[in-house]
Amino acid sequence: MVLVADNIAVPTPPSAAKQSLAGFGREQLERSLARIGVPERQLRMRVGQLWSWIYVRGVTSFDQMTDVSKDLRSRLEAGASLVRPEIVSEQVSVDGTRKWLLRLAKRGHEARAPEIETVYIPEADRGTLCISSQVGCTLTCSFCHTGTQRLVRNLEAEDIVAQILLARDRIGDWPGATPPGDGRFLPATERKITNVVLMGMGEPLYNFENVRAAMDVAADGEGLSISKRRITLSTSGVVPEIPRWGAEAGTMLAISLHATRDELRNELVPINRKYPIAELMQACRDYPGLSNAKRITFEYVMLKGVNDSLADAKALVQLLRGIPAKINLIPFNTWPGVRYECSEWEQIERFAEIVNRAGYASPVRTPRGRDILAACGQLRSESIRLKASIGRLIIVPLAFLISATAALLVLFSLGTERVTQAVHSRNLTDGDPVFAAFDLFREGIILVSGLTILPALAIVILGEVARIRSSLYYVFGGGAALAAIPLLARLNQVADLNMPASSVWQVFATAGFVGGFVYWMLAGRRA
Numbered sequence: 080m081v082l083v084a085d086n087i088a089v090p091t092p093p094s095a096a097k098q099s100l101a102g103f104g105r106e107q108l109e110r111s112l113a114r115i116g117v118p119e120r121q122l123r124m125r126v127g128q129l130w131s132w133i134y135v136r137g138v139t140s141f142d143q144m145t146d147v148s149k150d151l152r153s154r155l156e157a158g159a160s161l162v163r164p165e166i167v168s169e170q171v172s173v174d175g176t177r178k179w180l181l182r183l184a185k186r187g188h189e190a191r192a193p194e195i196e197t198v199y200i201p202e203a204d205r206g207t208l209c210i211s212s213q214v215g216c217t218l219t220c221s222f223c224h225t226g227t228q229r230l231v232r233n234l235e236a237e238d239i240v241a242q243i244l245l246a247r248d249r250i251g252d253w254p255g256a257t258p259p260g261d262g263r264f265l266p267a268t269e270r271k272i273t274n275v276v277l278m279g280m281g282e283p284l285y286n287f288e289n290v291r292a293a294m295d296v297a298a299d300g301e302g303l304s305i306s307k308r309r310i311t312l313s314t315s316g317v318v319p320e321i322p323r324w325g326a327e328a329g330t331m332l333a334i335s336l337h338a339t340r341d342e343l344r345n346e347l348v349p350i351n352r353k354y355p356i357a358e359l360m361q362a363c364r365d366y367p368g369l370s371n372a373k374r375i376t377f378e379y380v381m382l383k384g385v386n387d388s389l390a391d392a393k394a395l396v397q398l399l400r401g402i403p404a405k406i407n408l409i410p411f412n413t414w415p416g417v418r419y420e421c422s423e424w425e426q427i428e429r430f431a432e433i434v435n436r437a438g439y440a441s442p443v444r445t446p447r448g449r450d451i452l453a454a455c456g457q458l459r460s461e462s463i464r465l466k467a468s469i470g471r472l473i474i475v476p477l478a479f480l481i482s483a484t485a486a487l488l489v490l491f492s493l494g495t496e497r498v499t500q501a502v503h504s505r506n507l508t509d510g511d512p513v514f515a516a517f518d519l520f521r522e523g524i525i526l527v528s529g530l531t532i533l534p535a536l537a538i539v540i541l542g543e544v545a546r547i548r549s550s551l552y553y554v555f556g557g558g559a560a561l562a563a564i565p566l567l568a569r570l571n572q573v574a575d576l577n578m579p580a581s582s583v584w585q586v587f588a589t590a591g592f593v594g595g596f597v598y599w600m601l602a603g604r605r606a
């Protein structure tokens with residue numbers, strides 16, 4: 080059973096007027112305090128007080144800061160807050176995994192507040208929080224649900240830290256807090272969030288500065304105190320930033336590998352075209368501080384018939400030879416519309432045995448939170464899913480209309496006389512040239528829209544079912560309309576256009592192509 084709680088009662092949603100200090104680094108706090116008139120000589124001490132209240136005790140209101148003067152508290156209250164992102168929905172899986180859909184505060188130009196997902200995965204001896212670094216993602220890893228969502232923006236450092244604060248609120252992970260009353264599984268550890276992984280939405284190395292600043296806050300020994308050895312940044316392979324991250328942030332590293340050949344990795348993780356496997360492996364070998372105690376985790380999603388052969392297992396072991404590594408085999412977590420399937424369990428076991436024999440212990444990651452689409456690669460905000468569906472409802476007729484107009488133009492270019500004849504044969508015009516022109520256009524649109532629906536619809540449906548994002552598909556899809564000439568000839572009679580079939584198929588081809596292309600431009604690329 081999945082527990083779902085929508086629009087949970089939490090402290091007031093972020094207000095545009097009051098900036099939340101929850102998630103701020105020391106320098107940001109210092110600036111905020113200076114702005115409300117705290118003398119410079121007191122700044123360090125005041126920041127230390129706020130730091131402890133926000134990150135050690137997890138308070139959500141300035142009133143709770145009992146060692147801060149009343150006057151300062153009221154000045155803080157007047158211009159700032161400690162609210163967390165708004166919880167749009169909270170889902171709890173049967174296995175205790177929790178997923179939050181969070182709405183962030185809107186920034187200046189944004190038409191609507193962006194949303195992200197954060198996932199908590201409890202185990203007996205640890206609790207891992209999987210956080211997002213971007214809203215959407217620019218990369219389009221073909222097995223990843225997040226990759227189907229356009230990048231909206233990078234998260235600010237405070238948005239990243241706020242995910243940790245909010246998760247600690249919800250699972251009662253502050254001193255003296257009570258755990259949630261749903262009775263779901265929590266680790267037996269003192270701290271319920273022991274590890275943080277940057278494996279949620281987005282490519283963290285494309286938001287380097289903010290992620291580094293956020294991890295500095297998370298690892299601060301006087302605050303959240305999450306050791307950098309318990310923080311793992313997962314990258315799809317932004318090679319130039321890997322050494323920099325190692326030198327400047329020094330957390331653990333995970334690589335979304337998923338294939339051992341460039342040809343296949345280009346398809347699964349398209350950034351591989353820019354930074355191929357050999358360059359990625361070199362960056363891993365050179366990762367600062369790499370040792371048997373600080374290994375790189377290589378994630379390998381198990382896709383049936385794609386990358387799960389025993390030859391692939393041997394190639395994987397071979398590829399990682401000499402790198403202090405852990406291997407994480409991830410049974411593929413399916414999502415609506417994806418073209419991959421999870422490998423058979425026996426095949427995963429055979430694959431794992433080869434990896435095991437090569438000295439990598441327990442390589443298979445138990446799938447968690449599948450029932451709430453919280454598992455690896457499944458994150459994508461619900462509202463975006465909904466918006467995509469609504470968007471498609473609008474875009475499909477729009478694509479038809481534009482394709483119909485394009486086809487009408489072809490009709491005109493073939494000779495208005497034929498169209499005019501067709502219109503006159505239906506007795507639609509009566510003398511007045513203005514009405515005649517209007518009727519001509521109207522009738523043309525109706526006829527051509529009728530004609531365009533079939534090819535354009537066929538192209539769009541096929542593209543949707545197969546999740547094809549290539550423009551080539553839509554170009555050739557339009558061309559494929561040519562193959563329907565016999566059908567078109569029959570429709571030609573039905574539509575009573577009195578045109579030779581050779582002219583009608585030009586209209587069809589144009590309509591199919593333009594309709595498909597418009598759809599691809601507006602929705603098909605990343606829908």
Ligand code: SF4
Nearest residue numbers: 216218220223226281
């Ligand atoms: S796997 Fe990571 S980098 Fe690739 S599309 Fe998904 S979120 Fe983006």
